[in-house]
Amino acid sequence: MHDELNIATPDRIRRAPKVLLHDHLDGGLRPSTVIELAEAHGYRELPSTDSEELGRWFVDSANSGSLERYLETFAHTVGVMQSAEALFRVAAECAEDLADDGVVYAEVRYAPELFQEGGLELAEVVEAVEAGFREGERRTAAAGRRIRVGTLLCAMRQNARAAEIAKLAVDYRDDGVLGFDIAGPEAGFPPTWNRETFEYLRRQNAHFTIHAGEAFGLPSIWEAIQHCGAERLGHGVRIVDDISTTGSGSVRLGRLASYVRDRRIPLEMCPTSNVQTGAAPSIAEHPIGRLRSLYFRVTVNTDNRLMGGTTMSHEFEKLVDTFGYTLDDMQWFTVNAMKSAFLPFDERLALINDVIKPGYAGIRAERLFTQAGGERTAR
Ligand SMILES: [Zn+2]
Numbered sequence: 001m002h003d004e005l006n007i008a009t010p011d012r013i014r015r016a017p018k019v020l021l022h023d024h025l026d027g028g029l030r031p032s033t034v035i036e037l038a039e040a041h042g043y044r045e046l047p048s049t050d051s052e053e054l055g056r057w058f059v060d061s062a063n064s065g066s067l068e069r070y071l072e073t074f075a076h077t078v079g080v081m082q083s084a085e086a087l088f089r090v091a092a093e094c095a096e097d098l099a100d101d102g103v104v105y106a107e108v109r110y111a112p113e114l115f116q117e118g119g120l121e122l123a124e125v126v127e128a129v130e131a132g133f134r135e136g137e138r139r140t141a142a143a144g145r146r147i148r149v150g151t152l153l154c155a156m157r158q159n160a161r162a163a164e165i166a167k168l169a170v171d172y173r174d175d176g177v178l179g180f181d182i183a184g185p186e187a188g189f190p191p192t193w194n195r196e197t198f199e200y201l202r203r204q205n206a207h208f209t210i211h212a213g214e215a216f217g218l219p220s221i222w223e224a225i226q227h228c229g230a231e232r233l234g235h236g237v238r239i240v241d242d243i244s245t246t247g248s249g250s251v252r253l254g255r256l257a258s259y260v261r262d263r264r265i266p267l268e269m270c271p272t273s274n275v276q277t278g279a280a281p282s283i284a285e286h287p288i289g290r291l292r293s294l295y296f297r298v299t300v301n302t303d304n305r306l307m308g309g310t311t312m313s314h315e316f317e318k319l320v321d322t323f324g325y326t327l328d329d330m331q332w333f334t335v336n337a338m339k340s341a342f343l344p345f346d347e348r349l350a351l352i353n354d355v356i357k358p359g360y361a362g363i364r365a366e367r368l369f370t371q372a373g374g375e376r377t378a379r
Pocket of ligand 1: 211234
């Protein structure tokens with residue numbers, strides 16, 4: 001195929017079907033929604049009530065390198081999400097925003113235990129979020145687009161409620177919840193702390209991913225996979241520590257990196273977020289370039305759209321600018337993500353064959369048509 005047909009322009013990136021596996025519900029609110037919810041619920045802690053200024057504040061704080069300021073951003077989003085109505089609205093808008101950005105399938109995660117300050121039961125939190133996503137899917141369909149959203153329930157490492165949250169994920173597995181995750185500080189809270197929870201999930205034939213190898217190195221990744229049985233890794237950036245280049249320039253994978261690649265363990269990488277938290281020094285030095293060229297099962301994700309000032313399209317634009325990726329690369333990342341979803345196999349296959357592949361083919365063909373048409377008019 002001619003190279004030109006394969007160029008990923010910003011417009012094509014936005015229109016191409018995208019799949020998102022790692023996105024936090026409380027990290028993706030619209031600034032205007034944060035302000036309106038704060039007003040409606042009497043929340044008075046916001047640093048600004050101007051949506052543009054507030055949006056900038058979130059990104060600046062996440063970029064500041066200060067953990068305190070970074071955590072403060074979540075104090076505000078979580079602070080305004082303490083009612084069923086707020087959770088419903090945030091979830092519905094999340095689905096709409098992702099669909100507007102060309103995302104066709106998303107797994108959005110959140111920690112139900114963070115939304116109980118207003119007196120909600122865990123089940124009420126889950127039901128409000130699921131209802132919100134169904135509403136967002138309906139609005140999207142009414143606008144002529146299509147998105148499917150599943151959820152992952154997170155337990156916070158520091159709160160010791162993992163067993164309870166895992167049971168919640170299993171209880172709601174037929175009502176939109178597709179899996180489980182643990183999030184929160186990696187250092188001092190190794191994945192094995194929740195070993196019994198992961199054993200429970202495996203006995204239940206339930207899916208889970210683990211945030212590992214972002215702030216902490218290889219031991220965290222190794223524990224997540226070999227002791228806990230994680231099917232995917234949240235970030236997994238530090239797996240590059242197990243890859244070396246010999247004097248002659250040939251690449252050597254250590255045992256763990258080999259295992260991760262051989263078993264096709266998906267890496268939920270979030271370039272912008274990884275740079276913000278210092279897990280990678282820059283996009284150019286982000287391991288995603290190297291891991292992609294070594295054919296690891298790499299996926300591209302947003303993590304926190306509000307704090308990162310990002311979208312899926314924005315992540316791909318950065319990667320295209322930095323690594324010269326084409327539409328083919330973008331399709332490769334997207335199919336990788338769809339293959340790695342916690343959705344049943346037949347549904348994943350249907351999205352790949354009926355939505356993703358035709359979507360990319362359509363964009364390439366469209367270009368061909370324009371070019372041919374251009375030539376015709378030129379003559
Ligand atoms: Zn995350």
